[in-house]
Amino acid sequence: MGERGMMRLRTESHVVIDDDIVRREELSTVLELDRAEDQHRQRLLEDAERAHNQAQALVHNAQCEAERLRSAARARFQRVARLGYAAGRRGALRDWNMRSVRAMHDERQQWLRNRERLLQVVVDACAAMLGEDRGALYRRAAHALEQACAEAKFLHVQVAPGELASAQQAFARFAAQSGGLRVEVAECTTLAQGECRCEWDSGVFETGLQLQLDSLRDVLHKVLGNDAAVECAAAEEADAEAVTC
Incomplete structure (x- = not known):
């Protein structure tokens, strides 16, 4: 109610x-x-x-849906982070390799420059010694003729003007040691300083200060390293640097 x-x-x-x-x-x-x-x-x-x-x-x-979006965003963030880390790592490795190749190339170039300076120092020293002592130059020439003139009857030697005395002294000793070899030494106006031309029964031999120095330089190049191999190695390093860049 x-x-x-x-x-x-x-x-x-x-x-x-x-x-x-x-x-x-x-x-x-x-x-x-x-x-x-x-x-x-x-x-x-x-x-x-x-x-x-x-x-x-x-x-x-x-x-x-919100959880799905959060999971997708989290996965995308992690993927981007991994890609960024990988890209950064690749960039760091590329930079390190580039610096290493450049350092090796610079070291090689410095070694080549040092080698050339060493060669020039040795050649200059030999040139100074042979230039001051012409007798040493002609003694080397006479020594080179020992076997060639073993059976020769005469030897005609021509030298540059002003070097007759040094040549006569060097080849007189050579004539005395060779027995019956008749040696004549004369000046020749067409020869440069340090040049020498030797003629005997069956041959001709020419030498000189520049030839001696060139021969010495060739020997030193072989001892210190082959130019072709060095240049090839340098070219390979340059190619590697270009590819890395």
């Missing part, structure tokens, strides 16, 4: 009767209204539950 004599058909119903006596046709209407109100309330509850379930599903889907 409600206040002031009102009666509710159900506790949760909003349909009430405020009269003590209800006629049959009015009761039927009241009951229909109560049933309709109850059905409407049930539909509202069902719609509310359905809306709640849909909202929960939307929230769940949104959370799953």
Whole structure:
């Protein structure tokens, strides 16, 4: 029962009767209204539950999508980080290799320059000694003729003007050691300083300071290293540097 004599058909119903006596046709209407109100309330509850379930599903889907996006972003970040590290590592290795190749090339060039300076120092020293002592130059020439003139009867030697005395002294000793060889030494205006031309029965021999120095330079090149091999190695280093760059 409600206040002031009102009666509710159900506790949760909003349909009430405020009269003590209800006629049959009015009761039927009241009951229909109560049933309709109850059905409407049930539909509202069902719609509310359905809306709640849909909202929960939307929230769940949104959370799953957000987690998927976070995972994709994390994987993309890690992949980019790995690629950046690999690219940085490759760049560092490339720079290190380039510096190493350049250092090797510079070292090789410095070695070549030092070798050339050493060769020039030795050649200059020999040139100074032979230039000061012409007798040594002619003694070397006489020594080179020992076997060639072993059976010769005469030897005609021509030297540059001003070097007759040194040549005569050197070849006089050679003539004395060779036995019956007759040696003649004369000056020749067409010969340069340090040059010497020797003619005997069956041959001609020419030598000189420059020839001696060139021969010495060739020997030193062979001892210190072959130019072709050195240049080939330098070219290979240059090619390697170009590829690295």
